[in-house]
Amino acid sequence: MALEAAKETQPTLVLVVGVAGSGKSAVGRLLADRLGWAYRDADEFHSEANRARMAAGHPLTDSDRGPWLDAISAWMGRAIAAGRQAVVTCSALKREYRDKLLAGRREVLLVYLHGSRELLQSRLAARDGHFFPADLLDSQLAVLQEPEPDEHPLVVEIDQSPEAAVAAVLSLMPGETSTVSDRAAGVPTVRDGPAASPSPTGASWRLARGDQSAVVVQLGGALRDYVVGGRPLLDGFSTGSAITGGRGQLLVPWPNRVGDGRYRFDGRSLQLPLSEVEKGNAIHGLLRWALWKPLAHTDDSVVLGTTLCPQPGYPFLLDVRVEYRLGPDGLSTAVHATNAGTEPAPYGVGQHPYLTTGTDLVDSTVLTVPARYLLRTDDRGLPVGREPVDGTPYDFRTARPIGDLRLDTAFTGLDRLPDGRAIVRLAHPSGRHGVDLWLGEGTRYVQVYTGDTLAESERRRGVAVEAMSCPPDAFRSGTDLTVLPPGATHVLRWGLSPWGYA
Numbered sequence: 413m414a415l416e417a418a419k420e421t422q423p424t425l426v427l428v429v430g431v432a433g434s435g436k437s438a439v440g441r442l443l444a445d446r447l448g449w450a451y452r453d454a455d456e457f458h459s460e461a462n463r464a465r466m467a468a469g470h471p472l473t474d475s476d477r478g479p480w481l482d483a484i485s486a487w488m489g490r491a492i493a494a495g496r497q498a499v500v501t502c503s504a505l506k507r508e509y510r511d512k513l514l515a516g517r518r519e520v521l522l523v524y525l526h527g528s529r530e531l532l533q534s535r536l537a538a539r540d541g542h543f544f545p546a547d548l549l550d551s552q553l554a555v556l557q558e559p560e561p562d563e564h565p566l567v568v569e570i571d572q573s574p575e576a577a578v579a580a581v582l583s584l585m586p587g588e589t590s591t592v593s594d595r596a597a598g599v600p601t602v603r604d605g606p607a608a609s610p611s612p613t614g615a616s617w618r619l620a621r622g623d624q625s626a627v628v629v630q631l632g633g634a635l636r637d638y639v640v641g642g643r644p645l646l647d648g649f650s651t652g653s654a655i656t657g658g659r660g661q662l663l664v665p666w667p668n669r670v671g672d673g674r675y676r677f678d679g680r681s682l683q684l685p686l687s688e689v690e691k692g693n694a695i696h697g698l699l700r701w702a703l704w705k706p707l708a709h710t711d712d713s714v715v716l717g718t719t720l721c722p723q724p725g726y727p728f729l730l731d732v733r734v735e736y737r738l739g740p741d742g743l744s745t746a747v748h749a750t751n752a753g754t755e756p757a758p759y760g761v762g763q764h765p766y767l768t769t770g771t772d773l774v775d776s777t778v779l780t781v782p783a784r785y786l787l788r789t790d791d792r793g794l795p796v797g798r799e800p801v802d803g804t805p806y807d808f809r810t811a812r813p814i815g816d817l818r819l820d821t822a823f824t825g826l827d828r829l830p831d832g833r834a835i836v837r838l839a840h841p842s843g844r845h846g847v848d849l850w851l852g853e854g855t856r857y858v859q860v861y862t863g864d865t866l867a868e869s870e871r872r873r874g875v876a877v878e879a880m881s882c883p884p885d886a887f888r889s890g891t892d893l894t895v896l897p898p899g900a901t902h903v904l905r906w907g908l909s910p911w912g913y914a
Contacts, residue, residue: 423521423585424497425488427513429504429559430525430570431552433532436501438574439525443581444499450491454502457483481512492519507557514563523581524559527570576721579705612654614703621712621738623913633704633716633734635660635765638743641913645847647766647874657866658764658876661700664732664749665720667762668822668859668884669693671794673725675887677758684725684887691792696764698726704734713737722753729753730896744907747854751896759894760882761854761904766863766874767847769840773872774814774862778846780837781808781860783823787883793820794885811839814875819862822883826851826858836860836877845912852905855879856892879906 428440444451504510559565614630627637637648673684673694684694704716717733729752751757787795801807826834839846861876886893
């Protein structure tokens with residue numbers, strides 16, 4: 413069961429419902445803490461008689477639950493009347509129970525925690541000291557009436573950590589795009605369009621500084637647009653459109669490909685999902701389709717974050733955040749990944765913007781890539797060797813037009829300026845304007861792609877210049893793969909510097 417859209421009214425109360433063992437208390441408390449709201453647990457409203465009845469293994473009847481629901485409803489009414497923001501939990505198994513709590517209260521957001529019987533049973537069996545015995549689960553499931561669409565539930569699966577469940581709730585709460593610290597400090601929320609507008613890429617944030625503007629979206633933390641002096645420098649994607657070709661996406665915890673999705677690490681054989689099925693590869697990491705949460709934002713910057721939880725193929729825990737900032741020299745990006753787990757984790761990162769100088773096709777674009785080596789690849793896009801660019805069509809150390817050359821090539825041996833940056837330059841054929849993509853801390857490779865394998869309407873419209881910390885297939889080869897010890901953080905920095913647009 414997937415996340416579903418909640419009602420559009422910005423809530424002042426959140427009602428978290430679900431059967432015993434679904435994690436209502438853990439999610440409710442954490443959600444209230446993240447929001448800075450009050451928290452009440454429905455168990456606090458039970459009479460001693462009800463508690464004793466359940467502890468003895470007897471399920472409650474409707475008549476037993478009546479006074480309990482009345483007490484919760486009365487408390488919610490008082491909180492709404494007083495303008496108090498709060499999170500309250502309650503099993504609310506039947507529609508009639510929820511109607512009693514929700515009727516006429518558009519200020520209340522309904523969150524339903526859904527999970528399989530097996531998972532619920534295992535959680536209840538692991539609880540210690542709670543008055544609700546595990547053998548009453550079947551009695552709850554027998555009377556459960558799952559929320560209907562007209563109740564506008566936000567449905568969250570419980571086969572994830574409470575932190576991940578809360579992140580999902582926060583990402584989809586109407587109007588909830590700023591953090592508690594933002595609101596306390598009076599930082600304005602920066603939006604691109606109405607909060608409740610449906611979009612296949614989630615919420616978005618528009619940044620502005622002088623004649624620069626950029627748009628970042630929630631899905632994958634992707635960079636959608638960058639405009640300077642009225643000219644777009646990205647071949648991105650429009651409002652309301654899905655992301656295709658990896659445009660602007662963050663690639664964590666590996667960039668590019670892992671052949672067969674299979675690798676060994678720390679004595680274990682691990683299998684990743686094959687997301688490039690036709691070539692038998694795992695491609696572009698695990699977070700490009702995740703909804704990222706805003707952590708901070710101002711007029712010219714935004715910080716988004718997410719958690720990569722342990723899962724089949726990647727049993728490691730990462731906290732990841734990205735900052736986009738407009739400055740006097742252009743757009744800078746910093747991707748931080750911290751190993752929040754208890755064992756070392758393999759790690760790589762990249763990002764996939766498509767650049768344009770305003771030409772219809774990239775053929776006439778003048779390209780400079782300050783790299784001494786390229787990686788030769790097989791027909792699956794996997795490296796088979798490294799060789800010098802000298803004497804090959806791929807030597808772009810001296811600026812020249814791309815022409816009809818098909819590029820999907822990783823470069824390394826980057827020549828850097830005294831400040832440590834390497835500069836990939838795209839120039840308009842006139843030579844009067846263009847954009848530099850600089851590669852800073854954490855960047856050892858850059859992939860350049862002319863889009864020849866995209867859909868016909870998207871081919872060769874822009875040049876993808878992908879900052880990467882490691883080469884393709886690094887999980888298998890180990891080449892320049894980062895191994896993050898517990899508590900360690902990796903940083904990747906890159907940015908865009910426009911020129912000739914004044």
